Amino acid sequence: MNTGIDLQRSLIEFLTGLGLPFGLAKVIWMLIPMVVIVLGVTVGALACTWLERKISAAMQQRIGPEYAGPFGILLPLADVGKLLIKQDIMPAKADPILFTLGPLLVFISIFLCFLVVPFGEHLLISDLGTGIFFIIAISSISPIGLLMSGYSSNNKYALIGGLRAAAQSISYEIPLALAALAIAMMSNGLSTVDIVNQQAGYGILSWNLWRQPVGFMIFAIAALAECERLPFDLPEADEELVAGYQNEYGGIKFALFYGGSYANLLLAGLLVAILYLGGWELPFPIDTISDFLGISPNAGWWQVIAAALGITMTLLKAYFFIFFAVLLRFTVPRVRIDQLLDLGWKFLLPIGLVNLLLTAALKLTFPFAFGG
């Protein structure tokens, strides 16, 4: 088994070797992965906006972003710059405190979820025992922010959009939690690292996708709905609600909403990768490579390569889901609100419960195949 690299111990040893006290070395160690994750997620979200433009352009036989940098790759940066220097307009009739607090709450709650998203055995900020439950709990704070901004704008479109966002997210949270529950049952724990480790061993064949096909479908649909992506983008619905709860927002506060929603899409992709597509695992066991090349799997340089491969695999799987979401956005029309609620309550919830009981029954019958 590849155990991954343990950077924490080596860095703290390095810093204490330089004469720093142990406490300070630990704080520096805590801050480094956090800054890396926050920057990485921001860049990842900006990359999503560029991908969305480029893929939609390809689908509609346009060129898409072209002038800012090669293939227009710097366009997201230009967007951020533009939004930073725009007038920060707040409607005269709005509630000033809630109007500012709304986007902050959405942004913070989405970024907090990345605390437990693993890119390797030790490549995450903190391996909490509550893992996947933590993500579900924290991500359900963001609809409060959406409701706040919808209500505080004192605008009819914004109010309807905010209410729709709340209704939609509570309708799809239960199927999402039930699908994750079946996964937690198979790995006998909630830790995200344990969930990926449980999918190791036989490469692509041991991924949860094959053992939880129904759960995967529920999770993918519910994750799209939680991200408010088309065909479930009713809270924004440009044509009817003119962007819903974001209606009165401009400048940096709009940027917080926009960045938050793409970070949420990235989070959904990463969760699909971790829960169903084997996380950082390659499609074949990595030990076969080291055996084939005759390398000791404990060699330092080989572990660095293995960790880099793991990060690449996680991101590849996550961006595959994002690519699928973008394709879907420009392919299918938006559902109506009653169709949306029907799908959540009358279809996904019952089959989510059945899937959970089925998993439990299969685990009793075939304990080896379903995590013992």
Next chain:
Amino acid sequence: MILSGYEYFLVFLLVCTFVPILGLVLAKLLSPAIASPASRTTYESGCEPKGGAWIQFNIRYYMFALAFVIFDVETVFLYPWAVAFSQLGIIAFIEALIFISILVLGLVYAWRKGALEWS
């Protein structure tokens, strides 16, 4: 220790709060002052806004909110069951079966009563 690793949560909360506040401060420094009071009027597709949005109206989602509370609490109850399932065996399966069938009965009741209809 069961709470190990949560000090990272506290620090990460501070880091995550710092980033958007930094953005707000930067925008405050970089953005121009609002030119005219007209830009602070409420948007309503270009017309003069008729009345405010802080009024009483039929939300329609409140039955869904009630059903959500029931099923969300149910899911929370099921999490410890699922995690400890491999040690509990067939008795726990039957217990969960009874628990879930009571809830499914509730769902069917709400469905029949029309609580899950939007209109």
